[in-house]
Amino acid sequence: MKRKREGFEKKSSEIRSAIDELSSVVRVKPAGVHQDTALIPLKPFLSTCNLLLQVLDKIGPTMAVLRQDVHQNIQRLEKVCESDPLIYSNLIEILKKEDSDGTARNPTSSARALLWLTRSMDFAVALLEKLTKEADLPIEQAVESSYDIALKPWHGWIASAAYRVALKLIPDRKTFICLLMAGYEDHDKLEVDVQSLVSLLLPLLDDIHSILRSFRLDKLKST
Template identity: 60%
Template sequence: MKRRREAEVVASEIRSAIEELSLLAVNLKTGGTAVGDVHDQTSAHVPLKPFISLCNLLIQVLDKIGPTMAVLRQDVHHNIQRLENFHESDPSKYWDVVEILKKEVNEGKAKKGHTCSKSFVWLTRSLDFILALLQLLAKDFGRNMEQAVEESYTITLKPWHGWISSAAYRVALKLVPDTQTLLNILKVKDEDDDMLKEEIQNLISLLTPVLEQNKDILRTYGLDKLKST
C-alpha cells in the first residue's frame, strides 16, 4: 500500500513537471528569442520560479529511483538553494535567472567560488541527464537500467566531472534498481506501459527546447565549459 501511494505521488510530480515545462515553453514562444540564436540570448528569459519548481519535481522523482541518485540529488538541492537565496535578496529584480547571470558575469564573479552561475550550469546539466535517461527508457522499456543510467551519465555529466565526481557516480551505479521496478514506481493506478510511455514522451518534448535555450544562454555568457573536480 505504501509503495502504491509513493507511486501515485511520483506520477503526480511528473505531471506537475509537465505543467511547469509548459510555462517555460510559453516563455520560449513569447520571449522573442529563437532557440539556437546564440547572438540574441542576452534578451532571453528563464523565469526562476518555474525553473526551480521543475528542478524540485524532477529531483523528487530521482529520490524514488533510490540511493544511486543521492549524489546528484544533493548537488541539485544545494544549487536550487543558492538560486532561491539570491532571488529572495531582490525578488522583483531577480525573477529571471538571466539577470542573475548578467550581474555575476559583469562583476567578474561568475566562475569564482560557489556562484549562481555555476548552479544554473549544473542544474541544466542535471536536467540534461534526466532527459537522456527518459529518452532511452521511452525507446525501450526493456532496456537494462544500469546501462541506461551509465550511458546517460556518460553523454551528459561525465565530460564535465573530475575524477572525484566520476568515482562517486561509478559507486552509485551499483545501486540502480532494475527497469521494471522503476516503471512500477512511475505508474499510477490502472496505467499501462503505453500510457506511461506517452506521458514520458510528452515530458521529453517539453523539456528538450527548454534545455536547448539554457545551453545557448550558457554559451552566450561563456559558462558552458565549466568543469568540477
C-alpha cells in the same frame, strides 16, 4: 468505484506536474537575441528541477550525490531570486549580474548552480527517454549511458569514481518503472507523458545552454 477513480485522478505524478509547470512558461528564445531582451523564467525551471529530483529519488541511493548537488543548486538560485524577485525572476539577469561582478566562474556562484542544474536535467531527460523508448535496455545501462552523455565529460575523477560505485545500488528496471507508474493506469500513458515532458524541456534546456555559451560558462568542469 467512482470515489476510487476520482482519487486516482487527483494523484498526479511528478512527470505530469512537471508538464503542467512547463506548459505555463513563456520565454524569448535567446538564439540570435540580445541578452538584454532574452527571458528565461527562473521559478518554473526550479519547480521542474524539484519535480525531476523526485524522479531521481526513485532510483535510490545511487543518485544521493547528484540529488544533494541538485538540491543545493536549487537553493542557491532561490536565495538570489528572493533577494530581488522583480529583477532575478529572469535567469538572464542573474548571469548578467555575476558576469559584471566577475564572480560567475566562482565555485559557489549562481552561474555554476544553473550550469550544473541544466546538466542534471540533461541527465534526467536522457534517462527517462531511454527507459520508456528502449523496453529491453537494463536500467544500469540506461543510467550509465545517460551519465556518460550529460555529466561524465564535466566530472573529475573523484566524482566519476563515486558514480561507478553507486551503480551497484541501482534497483532493477521493473522496480523503477513501477515507481514511475504511480498515478498512471498503464505504461502507454506514462510514455506519452514522458515524451510530452521531453518536448517541453529540450527547447528550454537548449535555450539555457545557448545563454551559458554566450557568457562563456558552458565548458566549466567540477572543481
